[in-house]
Amino acid sequence: MERIPILKMGNFLLVTIQVDMYDRLAMTLQDDLTNRITQTHAHGVLIDISGLEIVDSFIGRILGNIARISRVLDAQTVVVGMQPAVAITLVELGLSLTGIRTALNVEKGMALLRSSLNETTNQVIATQWRADDDAED
């Protein structure tokens, strides 16, 4: 069965969709990504959709699912590379992709993932510091 490859890059998983998405393939990607996040303890998922010529409500729903599932598993999802014509069509179709973070390209998406990961790490460290302070008092 055809599968979309998932690459691991440090803390992140990288997916580049380069084929026409049919429904089963999209569902398989959702399942595979969920499993890989758990296996690799990834903190970020970057999905490059620059190869997608259309995003309809089904693919929109899968992208939303992936973003929500990854959040539950303590990972962030960023969707990058949407073609201008796809963005125009999505808005007219009425899909707002709520809850999905987007960036213009892979580079900016990686930066977004890194900064949001640093933020959470800093928050954890800050909380630990505060906890230490409390302990001393």
Place this chain on the structure above:
Amino acid sequence: MKLQIRSLPLNGVQMTMQKTETIDIQSSTDVVLVRQAVRLLAVEIGFGLVDQTKIVTAASELARNTLDYGGGGTVKLETLQEGRRRGLRLTFEDRGPGIPDIDLALKDGFTTGSGLGMGLSGAKRLANEFEIQSAVGEGTRVIIVRWK
């Protein structure tokens, strides 16, 4: 059961059809085939990239409806010429359970299935002309036209 007709019937005056093909929609891979066929014709007619994307996306939504709610069916693709303007007409037909309340089905966010409920209303917004006929127990026909 009488057919419910929404919006104005498509005006056929001075309009000529140039090319027709029909595709079966029986599986989710057929939805991809429909998208590819629509894209080819849209390019042939000379649609710009945004118009291509809109009609292909609308076709994808309606083909999936035909499959999921109609239990499969067909789509007829026709290129149109009306005076100097060219267009693409897509007719989706199924022999499924039909739609009891078309107004409700056209509402954003309404769904009886697993989708987002944007399919029918979204496809309507992406097309220049939209017509839907449905009879409970007999089937549904959706026609969209996009002009260049």
